[in-house]
Amino acid sequence: MFTTYNSQLLDNAVSELSKLPGIGEKTALRLALHLLRKDVSVSDALGNAIIEMRHNINYCPECHNICDDGRCSICSDPRRDRSTVCVVENVKDVITIEATHEHHGTYHVLGGLVSPLDGISPNDIEIASLVDRVKSQGVSEVILALSPTMEGDTTNFYIYRKLADLPVRITMLARGLSIGNELEYTDELTLGRSIQNRMLFSDTFHNDQ
Amino acid sequence: MFTTYNSQLLDNAVSELSKLPGIGEKTALRLALHLLRKDVSVSDALGNAIIEMRHNINYCPECHNICDDGRCSICSDPRRDRSTVCVVENVKDVITIEATHEHHGTYHVLGGLVSPLDGISPNDIEIASLVDRVKSQGVSEVILALSPTMEGDTTNFYIYRKLADLPVRITMLARGLSIGNELEYTDELTLGRSIQNRMLFSDTFHNDQ
Numbered sequence: 001m002f003t004t005y006n007s008q009l010l011d012n013a014v015s016e017l018s019k020l021p022g023i024g025e026k027t028a029l030r031l032a033l034h035l036l037r038k039d040v041s042v043s044d045a046l047g048n049a050i051i052e053m054r055h056n057i058n059y060c061p062e063c064h065n066i067c068d069d070g071r072c073s074i075c076s077d078p079r080r081d082r083s084t085v086c087v088v089e090n091v092k093d094v095i096t097i098e099a100t101h102e103h104h105g106t107y108h109v110l111g112g113l114v115s116p117l118d119g120i121s122p123n124d125i126e127i128a129s130l131v132d133r134v135k136s137q138g139v140s141e142v143i144l145a146l147s148p149t150m151e152g153d154t155t156n157f158y159i160y161r162k163l164a165d166l167p168v169r170i171t172m173l174a175r176g177l178s179i180g181n182e183l184e185y186t187d188e189l190t191l192g193r194s195i196q197n198r199m200l201f202s203d204t205f206h207n208d209q
Numbered sequence: 210m211f212t213t214y215n216s217q218l219l220d221n222a223v224s225e226l227s228k229l230p231g232i233g234e235k236t237a238l239r240l241a242l243h244l245l246r247k248d249v250s251v252s253d254a255l256g257n258a259i260i261e262m263r264h265n266i267n268y269c270p271e272c273h274n275i276c277d278d279g280r281c282s283i284c285s286d287p288r289r290d291r292s293t294v295c296v297v298e299n300v301k302d303v304i305t306i307e308a309t310h311e312h313h314g315t316y317h318v319l320g321g322l323v324s325p326l327d328g329i330s331p332n333d334i335e336i337a338s339l340v341d342r343v344k345s346q347g348v349s350e351v352i353l354a355l356s357p358t359m360e361g362d363t364t365n366f367y368i369y370r371k372l373a374d375l376p377v378r379i380t381m382l383a384r385g386l387s388i389g390n391e392l393e394y395t396d397e398l399t400l401g402r403s404i405q406n407r408m409l410f411s412d413t414f415h416n417d418q
Binding site for chain 2: 003005006007008009010012013015016017019020021022023027029030031032033034035036040042043044045046047048049050051052053054055056057065066067068072073074090091092094095
């Protein structure tokens with residue numbers, strides 16, 4: 001049988017590794033040869049971790065974040081403010097926002113953005129369950145934390161319309177200059193928006209307490 | 210239990226993935242979340258390919274290249290010239306040299322280079338089996354194709370001493386200018402060596418037939 005790397009087993013591992021995003025065939029070969037040099041326990045641990053994660057992972061029935069079982073660690077944490085819900089596109093965004101330590105409420109993971117071009121309608125993502133949460137759980141603020149893209153804005157607007165008649169404050173992440181970036185390298189659209197949305201200088205005194 | 214990413218299963222997969230060379234924690238998280246989005250068959254195939262490769266891979270008893278069973282596909286190919294043996298450091302170098310289509314003999318994979326600093330002695334790599342092959346199998350030429358480094362040169366010299374009394378021609382890969390590189394960007398050591406080892410211009414006529 002013809003093989004690229006003299007071994008069907010190695011060919012197979014390289015082929016599967018190179019299906020991962022950002023991993024080309026050369027990198028896949030380097031990773032496979034690395035695993036061949038290491039103890040059998042290393043590749044067993046890696047292989048089993050991948051298989052078990054995908055088989056046994058659960059999603060929080062409340063916020064749709066990943067978790068091992070029951071409600072996720074954020075929803076079940078009594079210190080989190082359950083009346084403030086931050087709406088994010090995916091699981092990774094929860095991790096990104098948690099890293100800022102600025103959000104003390106809970107999350108709602110949509111699992112995607114409305115995108116007519118990609119055939120993703122509002123019914124394909126967790127918008128109905130967000131509306132249910134707002135209606136039934138005394139949510140007082142929904143923070144829209146989606147990417148500032150066409151899809152993010154479309155989804156923001158759709159959610160806004162669905163929640164507009166409910167007694168809930170709807171906010172979104174501020175858009176403006178990136179902190180630490182030079183003014184002259186800021187794109188015109190962002191700069192223009194940050195003039196339109198200019199903020200009271202005195203309001204900034206509270207932010208870094 | 211405290212978890213970084215809200216799931217012990219995800220934490221575990223990220224931790225195992227980030228043990229791979231060149232894969233940091235951010236990349237590992239991206240790969241793990243990618244696998245979570247894909248069908249379960251994708252992660253099963255990847256995990257099992259890794260586990261099975263490491264458990265079942267074999268090494269050719271003759272040249273120590275990887276293979277699935279018996280002799281490797283190169284050693285068992287009747288079209289290969291068994292009297293010319295190319296000595297390489299590792300399995301990857303076999304693949305690299307095969308890609309040039311310029312070597313029509315067989316290989317001998319040392320499995321490392323002599324490196325006193327790293328505690329690798331000539332007995333730790335496949336030198337004795339190379340000497341046996343040369344003695345018993347009518348090898349007429351040994352091509353030393355090790356990296357032009359301190360360890361490669363040390364190993365070359367050790368092998369040369371072991372084979373010097375045997376009726377075998379010992380050659381090594383040419384060292385000189387990289388084809389396509391500008392003269393002014395060639396390092397001085399390489400340039401100096403390529404003056405010392407200058408070749409007859411007329412000899413180059415044969416190379417590209």
